[in-house]
Amino acid sequence: MPYFETSTDGTRLHYVDYGPREGRTIVFVNSSYFGTEMWEFQMLALAADGYRCVGLDRRGHGRSDDVWDGFDLDTLAGDVGALLDHLDLTHITLVGHSIGTAEVVRHLTLHGSGRVARVALVAGMAPGPARSADHPEGVDPALIAAGNEVFRKDRPGFFADGAAAFFALDRPGNDVSPAHVQYWENRCAGATARAANALGDLVVTLNLAPELAKIDVPALVIHGTHDASAPIALTGERAARLIPGSTFHVYENAGHGLFVTHADRLTADLREFTSGR
Numbered sequence: 001m002p003y004f005e006t007s008t009d010g011t012r013l014h015y016v017d018y019g020p021r022e023g024r025t026i027v028f029v030n031s032s033y034f035g036t037e038m039w040e041f042q043m044l045a046l047a048a049d050g051y052r053c054v055g056l057d058r059r060g061h062g063r064s065d066d067v068w069d070g071f072d073l074d075t076l077a078g079d080v081g082a083l084l085d086h087l088d089l090t091h092i093t094l095v096g097h098s099i100g101t102a103e104v105v106r107h108l109t110l111h112g113s114g115r116v117a118r119v120a121l122v123a124g125m126a127p128g129p130a131r132s133a134d135h136p137e138g139v140d141p142a143l144i145a146a147g148n149e150v151f152r153k154d155r156p157g158f159f160a161d162g163a164a165a166f167f168a169l170d171r172p173g174n175d176v177s178p179a180h181v182q183y184w185e186n187r188c189a190g191a192t193a194r195a196a197n198a199l200g201d202l203v204v205t206l207n208l209a210p211e212l213a214k215i216d217v218p219a220l221v222i223h224g225t226h227d228a229s230a231p232i233a234l235t236g237e238r239a240a241r242l243i244p245g246s247t248f249h250v251y252e253n254a255g256h257g258l259f260v261t262h263a264d265r266l267t268a269d270l271r272e273f274t275s276g277r
């Protein structure tokens with residue numbers, strides 16, 4: 001299995017590398033709780049089409065090390081950059097989902113776009129849902145923090161109770177079998193408690209609006225109208241407005257789990273965007 005160690009603290013991170021090495025390269029950055037398996041429907045299809053698809057298991061997630069430190073956004077973004085350096089990847093499309101979009105944006109802020117040709121923010125938390133001086137319409141940070149405390153006390157209950165909203169199962173066309181829902185609940189539980197709690201804390205103060213405005217590569221923003229985890233008005237719509245020249249695709253009836261419910265459409269959009277068409 002492919003692993004590498006970070007130069008900052010020696011954390012051993014797992015990654016996958018699918019498809020031909022000479023193909024156009026897409027690097028996937030995961031949501032909270034999930035490992036690279038969350039991109040099953042995108043990575044396998046795109047690799048079969050000749051794209052090189054690389055995915056990183058964030059520290060404390062998937063098959064990467066269970067560690068205490070390094071869950072600040074700078075270190076997490078640095079881990080993404082370390083993967084790109086390890087594989088010497090260039091001219092990539094960098095794709096993030098949920099909190100992974102924050103790591104994508106911070107990577108560009110810290111390391112620039114030397115290795116990155118395009119970015120795609122899918123159901124993103126960026127720029128951040130919380131209320132701030134420049135985002136008075138946001139959610140009260142105290143409410144997010146209170147939700148994090150509920151999560152700490154019963155993570156399995158949180159995942160089970162939130163599954164229907166995550167996939168927007170009450171909306172037409174979002175057909176996910178009970179067995180498949182259970183599979184994703186089980187995958188969520190694979191993240192360590194330390195990692196899961198720390199990422200929840202990041203969201204309380206997340207404010208990437210100034211950084212989004214400085215993105216200097218083509219950007220695709222994809223968001224569902226019924227995203228309960230990252231409401232579109234607070235996240236996707238703002239991201240699309242803030243990023244110069246961005247392309248915004250709205251998925252009607254999609255929730256946060258659109259990588260499953262709208263898998264084929266997401267794959268097609270990423271294929272077209274990566275190809276530069």
